[in-house]
Amino acid sequence: DVKVTQSSRYLVKRTGEKVFLECVQDMDHENMFWYRQDPGLGLRLIYFSYDVKMKEKGDIPEGYSVSREKKERFSLILESASTNQTSMYLCASSFRALGNQPQHFGDGTRLSIL
Amino acid sequence: ELKVEQNPLFLSMQEGKNYTIYCNYSTTSDRLYWYRQDPGKSLESLFVLLSNGAVKQEGRLMASLDTKARLSTLHITAAVHDLSATYFCAVADGGATNKLIFGTGTLLAVQP
Numbered sequence: 001d002v003k004v005t006q007s008s009r010y011l012v013k014r015t016g017e018k019v020f021l022e023c024v025q026d027m028d029h030e031n032m033f034w035y036r037q038d039p040g041l042g043l044r045l046i047y048f049s050y051d052v053k054m055k056e057k058g059d060i061p062e063g064y065s066v067s068r069e070k071k072e073r074f075s076l077i078l079e080s081a082s083t084n085q086t087s088m089y090l091c092a093s094s095f096r097a098l099g100n101q102p103q104h105f106g107d108g109t110r111l112s113i114l
Numbered sequence: 115e116l117k118v119e120q121n122p123l124f125l126s127m128q129e130g131k132n133y134t135i136y137c138n139y140s141t142t143s144d145r146l147y148w149y150r151q152d153p154g155k156s157l158e159s160l161f162v163l164l165s166n167g168a169v170k171q172e173g174r175l176m177a178s179l180d181t182k183a184r185l186s187t188l189h190i191t192a193a194v195h196d197l198s199a200t201y202f203c204a205v206a207d208g209g210a211t212n213k214l215i216f217g218t219g220t221l222l223a224v225q226p
Contacts, residue, residue, distance in 0.1 A: 004156075033213075035216075040218060041218060042120075042217055043157075043202070043204075043216040045214075045215075048213065058213070090157070092157075094212065100162050101162070102149075102159035103147075103159075103204075104159070105149075105156045105158075106156060107155065107156045108155075108156055
């Protein structure tokens, strides 16, 4: 079974802090993704990576950055957390050529910025 | 730019009834996915639809794809309470990156 593990289920941080969310996958997937999920808006792509040290902006990259130093690990960084970044964050991974394989998701991190 | 519209946003139905969730998308794509999310849980893949006319069935759920109409449906037959969840469709954005664009989700509540 594919396992995508996010480091925290719940996280509370303060405005202005630098926040790190970590994601690890065990299926040797090339692609990794970070989404945020908000009620009524579905999932929106923040950043994704298709190889080590490679990254591309998604639809809402402002205020975020990412790091992928190893194939299995993809980190999302909130440079200076703000209250509008309070959300559920989901990490996903997939093979580069999706074919008939879906993206596999972690359990999510519910982040609150006070 | 690919846009995905899903409706309804909320669906309350009685056990034993049938209903359909619709997923429309704006530009050509060769792959469409359906996911289920239980409260507080991650997204679970239900179906992968790869071609025009594709139909997949699992238990009381059946998904179909019409690429010409840019429409996918998720049909629920004789609903049971265990099907209560949020259902998302997602459409592949094509190109080399295999991004998915998600619909807003349909919250399904099956009442006993």
